[in-house]
Each structure stands twice: as C-alpha cells, then as structure tokens.
Amino acid sequence: MSANEHRFESVATVREGLRSVDYLADDGIAGVVYLADRLQKPVLVEGPAGTGKTELAKSVALATGARLIRLQCYEGLDESKALYEWNYKKQLLRIQAERNAAGWSEIEDDIFSEEFLLTRPLLEAIRADEPVVLLVDEVDRVEVETEALLLEVLSDYQVSVPELGTVSATQIPLVFLTSNNTRELSEALKRRCLYLHVDYPDLEREKEIVLTKVPGVSENLADQIARIVRSIRQIELKKAPSVSETLDWARTLLLLGIDSIDAEQAKDTLHILLKYRTDIVKAEKELSAG
C-alpha cells in the first residue's frame, strides 16, 4: 500500500465513519484508530468487559468496507489454529494416487504447495488481496509462549512457512487486539502496538449510545437510564454494568412500555444490569437509601 492510500483523511473522518455505522467514538478512540492507520501499527484495546472493544473492530471494518477476519483466542491455541496447517489427509491421498508413477522429489514438491495449505486467520489476513481488518479477540487468554506467534505478524506483517518461504502482506491489514486484562501481556507484544484503553462512557456519550442503538427510546428515558447506570457504577460492585447491559436494559424497559423509571421499576429490572446476587442486593439498598 502506498503512502497516500490511507483509509482515513483525518481524525474527524474516523469519527464520522464510525458514527455512520452507529458506533460513537470519543476523542481517544478516534485518534488512536486514525494513528493506527497512519503508522500502520496494530492497536491493543483494553478495558472492562462489555465496553465495546470487539464492537470497535467490527465497526471499523464496516465503516471502511473491509472484510473482518477474526481470531478468537483461547487457552491452548497453537499455530495450526492461528497461522496455517498442512492438509495432511489430502497430502496422503496425493501420495497414494501417485504411488507408482512419479519420483519422490516431484511428489514432495507437489504436496508442499499452496494447494495443500490450510490457511488460518493470521495467514489469511496477510494473504488477502482486498482490504481486511484483523481482530485478535481476547488475546490475554493465550499463554505467554503463544503470544510469540503473533509477534512476526504484528511487526512485519509477514508469516514464515518453512516449506514455502516467507509470505508478506500485499496490503497492510488494520489489526485490533482486545484484552480483558486477566493477565499482563508481554512487553514485546505491547511494544509493537498502540495502546487504547476503553472505559465506561461518560453520561452524555452513554445516553447517545442508548439513543442510537435502541430505536424508539425517548430522549427522556435514555437520559434517565444513563443517569441510573452511572449511579450504579459508583457503588463498589463485583461487576459494574457494561454498556451492552445498559442497552439490554433499555430494550427491556422499552418492551415493558415504561417511559419514566421509578424506584420500583428500577429494582424489578436490576437483574438485567447486574449478574451477581450480592451486587443486586447492594444496589437495591443504595438506590432506595437515596
């Protein structure tokens, strides 16, 4: 990709683009996405669960019209699942089919060709011809050793396959890594990324998010929802309500035909916002205590 083929003109266009796909970015988010595009560096997105980290990558893909390639991380992920794998069954068939005909070296050349290569998300993202967004989800779930798999892809946008040589990217994919911070990521990984911390949105933004994501909700109700959620987040809880839970709550209230919440209704629907019994009890107490 040549230098003048950027996805975004300016920080403002990032925000416009994301808004057009119903993702409301604040200054920090838009700025970092813009930089990621300009510097051609991956973005490491951290923050509490349910604040729209994964959604960000999806929205960027949607806004730029790129294909989203997703690698869901889990413990025990290895290179055959992340990078590539040889399709050995097909290789076996090939060998058997040619048992008497060709010489060995010919077959060897043949079975280690692209035809027998199963690409996995990372390699796929590198080899894609069209623009792609690569999402490496919950990268904190893999072991420290496995993280190293990502390093080559992230810094040089290439993958080395011993039998084929190095596959370099034809276009630089925009890469997002998300992490719920269950463990400290390695320095090597962090160094290669831009860092973005996505926190719970402030009152205004949360209200706007509710308004855009839940059609039919009234301005007044959205305002009330955002304010109650903010109050609840101030209580010390095991798990504060996330944005997605706020949206669920808004939808529920809408379904119930409520357009101004009183304490009773709030209490009855708290279980949508909070998922621990102790949290619910605590919030009920706080909300009624005033």
Next chain:
Amino acid sequence: MLDLLAGFIQELRAAGLPVSLTENLDAMEAVGHIPIEDREAFKYALGATLVKNHAHWKTFETVFEVYFALRGAEFGIDADDDASGNGQVGERQEGMPQAGGGGGMEALTPEQLAEMLYRALANADEAMMRALARQAVTRFAGMEPGRPVGGTYYLYRTLRNLDLEGVLERLMQSARDDASGELTSLEERLERDEFESRIADLRQEIEAEIRRRLVADRGVDAMARTLRKPLPEDVDFMHATREEMGALRRAIQPLARKLAVRLARKRRHGRKGPLDFRSTVRHSLSYGGVPAEPKFRYPRPAKPEIIVVADISGSVAAFARFTLHFVYAISSQFSKVRAFVFIDGIDEVTRFFEATEDINEAVHRVNTEADVIWVDGHSDYGHAFTEFWNRWGHEVTPKTSVILLGDARNNYHASQAWVVGELRRRARHVFWLNPEPRSYWDTGDSIVSEYGIHCDGVFECRNLRQLERFVEHIA
C-alpha cells in the same frame, strides 16, 4: 520538537513509567500525523504510543499537563484558552490580585461569587465554572511565590472558602423545589450524583489551575519533581493518603484476579512427573503391547492451608487490611483460609469472611467488631501469640502455612518468641511480613529478628508489588 519530546520522555521515565526506545520512536512518528494545534489529539497520540498500562495513565496525564503547560506554548501546542498564563502570573507576582480570564470578576463580593458558582453548577456551564475556578484560586488560595508548600495546601484553602458541601445542599434543595414536592428516593439519589459529578469537575478545574500557577512560579522541572507520585502498586501501605488508599483498594481486585489466573495456570502446566506405569501399559495395548506412548503422572501440588495472624493496631492496620483482602481475594487457590487479628488480645475473624461474599464488608467488620483488646489496646505480641497457641495451637497441622503480619513493635512486653518456634515445628511454613522498611527493623521497640529466627522467612512488605510477589511465592 525533538528536544521537547525527548525531555518529556525523560520526565516520564523519571516518574517511573517504562518507556522503551521503540515507543519513543513511535511517538515521534505519531506526532507527525497529528495537527499540532489540537492539544487533546496530541495528548492521545503520545498516550497511545508511550503508555501501555492503564494504571499509568493518570501519571502520564499529570506529567503531560505540567510539562506542556509552559514549554508547549513556545511550540504552539498549548491551545488551551489560557495561553495568557504567563502574563497572568506576572501580574500576580507583583501582588495584584487579578485574574486575566476572570473578566471583571474581581469586583464581585464573596456573596455574588458564591451565587455565580451556584448558578454555574446548576446549569452545568463549563466555561463559567472554569472562570470561577480561576477566580476562586486567585482569591482564596493565597498563593505566594516561592513559598515551599505543596499544592494540596492551596487546594484545601480554596475549597474551605467555597463551601461546596453547602452548595450541594442548596442545589439539592432547589431540585426538590423544582419537582414541586418530594423527590422519590431514586430521583434524589440521581440528582445528587449529578451534582456531585459537577462539583468533582470543578474541583479538578481548581486543582489544575493551582498546578498551572505553581508551574509558572517554580518552573517545570521543580514542579514535575514534586508531582512525581508513586504508581498504585508502589504506594507505601504505612504512609498512604486517603486518596491513595482508595486507589489501592481498587487496584487490589484486578491484581488478585491476575494472580489467581497465574497460579491456576502454574498448577496445571507443572513439569512432567514420573512415568505412570499403569497408564503406559494400558495404552500399549492399542499398539499390540509395545509401549509406544509413555504416559506420565502429572504432579498435583496440594493447595496449602493458610492461617493469617495479623496485628491490626493503628500503625499497621492498613497493611493488615490489604493483606487480608488480598489473601481472601485469591482464597480459591488455597484449600482453606483462616484469619486471626490481634492487638493485645486475639480473636478469630474467619466467620466474618464466611458470612458474606463481599470482602470489603468483611474487612470492615473485622475492624469494627473483632474482640482484640485485652488490657490497654497497645500491641502486645507476646500475649497475643501465647493466647493463640493455647486456644488454636492444636489446629495447626503440617499442611498449614502460618503468615504473621506486623511490625513487631511490642511496646517492650515479653516477646514469647517460643510460640513462633513451636508453630514452626508443627506447621509447614511460618512466614513473617513486616510493613516497615528493612532499615527500621530492630530499632526502638521492634523485635522482629527475635521472632524472625524462628520463621522460614521474614519479608519486607511495604507495597502491593511486594505483597503480590510474596503470595505467589507461597501458593
């Protein structure tokens, strides 16, 4: 520009943030893509490239603000509306109580000022709040150039004069009036939260204003030095301010969660054990009796049982609280946790933790309800230990790890160190955690080494980082 950034990075490193060379280069490249007049974008660009840990963000913000408050102006970065900062300070130093941005506010009486403040808060008028903050600092902080006091002193003086509590009450009252009648408790709470958040904004505004003026007075370098605050995991338990305590409490939960994940992982991925003969023979059947696939026994290290015995007298209370909190937060990594607290008497507090799922509440109850006073409420390790030995000593087993917490300042009572010796004979391990710096040990009435010779280890444990390292070591 390069010099400016290089200096800034120096400052960040001095504040304790790890900034590598590549990150440095990235930052240089990043600012090239950002319109230089946009202060916010500039900050985020630097933040995204230099700060890779959210806990460090606050430090970064402070350093950024201080560093670019004045120097930035030369490069046109400081697009903040008080670019006239220099001029203002000049006036102030001549002893004229004028604020450039206040726009004629100095003529107001204190009552009028209070009224304006109230109205600005009620309408969430940000520009007005900023101007008022500036005015309030000029008027009430009584800042004198060259006076060697910290910003907190000025902050305190300003806030005392503004009476924000009173303003909050007034705001609440007017909200009640607006609603024509009683607010429901829910509405009341929401209104209060709203106003509190506005007042918090105002406070921040005032703090920033004070900081700006201090920078102007003392110069960037001196100011950056005094603002260098330790990161949450490095805060000393014994000297933490209220605010830092809050930060510590919030830091403890994620830290504990991380540690628990790490320990669980360590347990699962332990090295391979000895050959499992049975299993190998069993699997060899599928290869016609050839043991092609040797099977190994995986060691399953037993989870230790923990007994925490903590001194909760004044000086070390905070430390004991954090340790209890931490140990219980990862209690799933231990087969059993029991907690005892003492001052000169001793009491078991395990019941508080078992009664509730909320560790905070349990720790709070430990402080208020545990029966730990025997005579006068001054630490007496000797008596507390003897008492422990007599009542619960027989429950210590070879599976138990005993952790003793305290500074061992025994007020010159008898040490009864034999108890620790007996404990060690019976338990798997006995550890002592001391929240004092090592250089203070055995000074004055501290007799930590008298107990220490009977322990498997005595650790200095002054901050979360050290605490985390210790817990990982024993689990």
